[in-house]
Amino acid sequence: MVVSPDALASFAVFADHLNFTHAAAQLRISQPALHVKITKLARELGRPLYHRAGRRLVLTADGEAVARFARAHDERLAQFLTEFAGLAPQRPVVLAAGQGAYLYLLGDTIRAVLADEPTRLRLINCDHRQMLAAVRTGQAQLGVSVLDVLPEDLTTVELATFPQVLFVPAGHRLARRRSVRLRDLAGSRLVVPPQHRPHRVLLEQAMRATGAEWTVAVEAEGWPLIAQFVALGVGLAVVNGCVPPPAGLVARPVQDLPPVTYHLVHQPAALTDPRVASLLERILSRG
Template sequence: MELVAEDLQAFAVFAEHRNFTRAAEELHVSQPALHTRIRKLEARLGERLYVKQGRQLLLTGAGERLAAFANDAKDRAADFLRTLDNAPPRPLVLIAGSGAYLYLLGDQLRRYLTRGRELRLRTGDAGATLDAVRDGSADVGVTALGIPPDDLDCTLLVQVPQVLIVPKAHRLAQRRTVRLKDLQDEALVVPPKDRPHRQQLERSMLDQGIRWSVAVEAEGWELLVHFVRLGIGPAVVNGSVRTTAALRKIPVKDLPPVRYYVVSRPDRDERVEELMRMLT
């Protein structure tokens, strides 16, 4: 069995994006050609490298190991080339969700970049963030986690409550706190069904036997806030989400807080240590 460098490079890019269209664009090949290359790689290895779950492509255990190997090979090649031409080190890669970038990391990133450091930014949900840190395609991740994984170093960044946001004219707007039972028969603005925040909310509502309905599904905190401001319905969001003076934020007492962590591999170097110190 032989692993071809071009196949490893192609799979590393696919593993980074977990999306055939974006990976093919970066590699400057057609999407069918990339799909065929990875299918042949799976056949050669006798292992599934990814699976489809809903709208997402997830790496299998074999896929994560191959991505880590491919990224390690790429880094070793880059390190060797730097010994020849004294090229500067590659920029570090940070991956986080859009909410973390919007509401938690702005000041830290400005301070880091004003020191003249280069930093490549990627976006991803919790699963994509953990996968990218594990396989080496990202150096540091910031994401919300219920239970931090044992194989990565996870440092608590911030803990925020879950809050209900409503217009000032809403029946609950004058409450200092609410409980889920107060949302009986409400039509809520919620994320899509495959998002962890939506899934936790649905489980909590089901556990308490609360009837509710979907007013509209919205991708991203800013769009949720926008729909609430339009009066389409209230929404439960992370307490870090910024709203406007036209809306009230009310803590939900019987939902757990959301904990954001800075995540890295245990074998991180001094540059990664510096970035983590700046973030926390």
């Protein structure tokens, strides 16, 4: 079996975008030409590399493995050429995480790493599904997210655990309590993430189990905007306990919701790279 290095490199770009138009534009080739490359690669390997899930393209497990190998091949080649030219290694470690992790957990570490060596780190902002895909395909060496189900094919390390808390104005009746229960929110208007977001799904399930009726005050993307809507008096909100309450709000633990745990995620062999191991150690030490 002979596999074209060019086809592997093209597939790695496609795996980044999962969109033929965007990947072809980055590669500066036509979309049909890219489609032919990937179709031929899949035929040569004898495995489907992606499939459609509704309107989205999703890599198969074999596709993730091919993308991971393609990136590793490119990195080894780049490292060899750099060393051959007598230059210092320039390849950054890539970290994938979501808004909450960047805002409330990783800021000090990122600031310190970039101060030491600005070219050492590259960041990807994404949700937890995209983070897992980035780590599985080799697009990122490390990922951070809240995970409800731990992936069996990746190594996970607990980073931090927080209670779920209710953001409520300081003058609200629930602000006088040390903690609240979901039934205390009966009749409330809640600021919530968009539908199908994990936090929204879990909250709806838990409220349904209590039998408490509630209404959506507004849907908002991201903890800062959710907190801002509560501060404006639009409604109350259940958020992760790592989020600091803005002025005028208090945070009360919700007793009957489970805590949320942020995990560090990486490929089992990732820590053989000392730069990845060093970054992981700094994240765990929060600095």
